[in-house]
Amino acid sequence: MAMIIERKELNLWERLYLPEILRGLWLTSRHFFVNMFFHTAHLFGLFKRHRAAVTTQWPEELRPLAARFRSRHRLTTREEGTPRCVGCMLCETVCPAKCITIVAGEHPDPNVEKYPVRFDIDLGVCVYCGYCVEVCPEDAIRMDTNILDVSAYSRDQMKLDIHELMNPTLRKPVPECDLKFPHKCALHDGKLTGSWERVYGPGEKLSRPADQGTELAAR
Ligand code: SF4
Numbered sequence: 584m585a586m587i588i589e590r591k592e593l594n595l596w597e598r599l600y601l602p603e604i605l606r607g608l609w610l611t612s613r614h615f616f617v618n619m620f621f622h623t624a625h626l627f628g629l630f631k632r633h634r635a636a637v638t639t640q641w642p643e644e645l646r647p648l649a650a651r652f653r654s655r656h657r658l659t660t661r662e663e664g665t666p667r668c669v670g671c672m673l674c675e676t677v678c679p680a681k682c683i684t685i686v687a688g689e690h691p692d693p694n695v696e697k698y699p700v701r702f703d704i705d706l707g708v709c710v711y712c713g714y715c716v717e718v719c720p721e722d723a724i725r726m727d728t729n730i731l732d733v734s735a736y737s738r739d740q741m742k743l744d745i746h747e748l749m750n751p752t753l754r755k756p757v758p759e760c761d762l763k764f765p766h767k768c769a770l771h772d773g774k775l776t777g778s779w780e781r782v783y784g785p786g787e788k789l790s791r792p793a794d795q796g797t798e799l800a801a802r
């Protein structure tokens with residue numbers, strides 16, 4: 584049902600214009616001097632329980648965020664730089680927006696079943712619910728980058744791939760691929776690239792022959 588709100592008629596005092604201008608100036612000045620008083624008092628350790636307003640110069644300056652604030656995603660890594668993700672698909676399954684795409688590959692370490700050869704999140708669709716972080720059994724995905732400015736000029740730029748997820752400072756277009764493990768990467772024609780030797784060192788037990796250029800098997 585539509586609600587009609589009558590516009591309030593100005594009284595004579597308000598129609599005089601100048602008194603309302605002075606009232607606005609008095610209000611602004613009062614905020615200014617009260618804030619200045621409390622900021623000065625805080626410098627001397629006084630009135631600490633009274634908060635004083637501050638202006639945050641965003642985007643140059645980021646205001647303090649709560650510890651549980653959910654910002655842009657990142658993939659956590661092991662010591663050797665590979666993703667902690669074991670490709671279990673729990674996050675992809677639980678995601679209510681269906682914006683996570685994972686392709687899992689076989690990990691050379693027998694103690695780790697799989698790893699993501701492809702991991703994409705479409706931030707244009709994500710609702711920042713944080714379910715992917717909560718459900719992950721490996722603490723492999725977090726939303727603690729404190730990156731809030733996720734705007735882009737196209738929908739494609741809103742899709743984070745494994746490079747941007749492992750290095751949150753990267754933004755599209757990613758200039759080159761520096762990931763030292765085999766993965767499917769648009770910068771290499773969507774083929775698996777790299778080798779585990781680069782990660783574990785030549786001749787180590789966990790290494791396997793380089794699979795440079797190997798086509799990714801469909802999951
Ligand atoms: S935050 Fe929610 S919507 Fe976004 S990727 Fe994670 S599970 Fe999906």
Ligand code: SF4
Nearest residue numbers: 668669671672674719
């Ligand atoms: S990020 Fe976590 S939940 Fe998602 S596939 Fe990897 S290990 Fe599983």
